[in-house]
Amino acid sequence: MNKKYISLAVNGGIGFGSWLKPKQLIALGDYLEEDAEIELTTLQQLIVKIPENELENAKEKFDEVGLHYYKVGNYVKSLRTCNFCKGEVEEGLPVAKELNKRIAGQKVPFTLRPAYTGCPIGCGEPLVNDIGVLKKKEHYQLYIGGQAKGYNAKVGELFADELQPEELYNLVDKILDVYRENGGKREKFSRFVNRFGIENIKKEVM
Known part of the structure; x- marks a missing residue:
């Protein structure tokens, strides 16, 4: 009988850079077969395949060692971030963590890549991702419809400026709702934004 595997996207969570601890790597090794291949993605994630009958035990162990795990497929990916070089408060790390907690794993018509950066240098590349957040002094800017690859x-495009954290969270939630309700099957978010139009999205969410 063939063993069934479940794919998970795994990382160390939102923090000061993309780090994994030895105990986290050991925990991953406990649930991966000797010849298993691990994919390292541009989204700061490892894609691993866990035997289905060990999945719940693996999740419990991952929780114990601080590994974060997400569904693979047509979902909102975990937040791509910068390295938060100036510290937690100044760079807005708590806001990045909360936004990731709220949106990562939500079902959408096609894989959606959000990004966050704590200053205008933009190391997290928010302007070329589907949804991008940029911290500017004490407020946040929200961009949508970016695309990093292809012709x-x-x-x-700048969708909203001078947002407070709660305004940012609510606005992103509403944009995702509009995408779910109006996006075509497997329609990329950037294509949806082009087709549906920025102004129509604003009418829906405002």
Whole structure:
């Protein structure tokens, strides 16, 4: 009988850079077969395949060692971030953590990549991801519709400026709702933004 595997996207969570601890790597090794292949993605994630009959035990162990895990497929990916070089308060790390907690794993028509950066240098590349957040002094800017790859690569458009954290969370939630309700099957978010239109999205969420 063939063994069934479940794919998970795994990382060390939102923090000061993309780090994994030895105990986290050991925990991963406990649930991976000797010849298993691990994919390292551009989204600061490891894609691993866990035997289905060991999945719940693996999740419990991952929780114990601080590994974060997400569904693989047409979901909102975990937040791509910068390295928070100036510290937690100044760079807005708590806001990044909360935003990731709220949106990562939500079902959407097609894989959606959000990004966050704590200053205008933009190390987290928010302007070329589907949804991008940039901290500017004490407020937040929200960009949508960016695309990093292909002939149609482009910078996202500024959707809202001078947002407080709660305004940011609520606005992103509403944008995802509009995408779910109006996006076509397997329609990329950037294509949806082009087709549906920025102004129509604003009408829906405002």
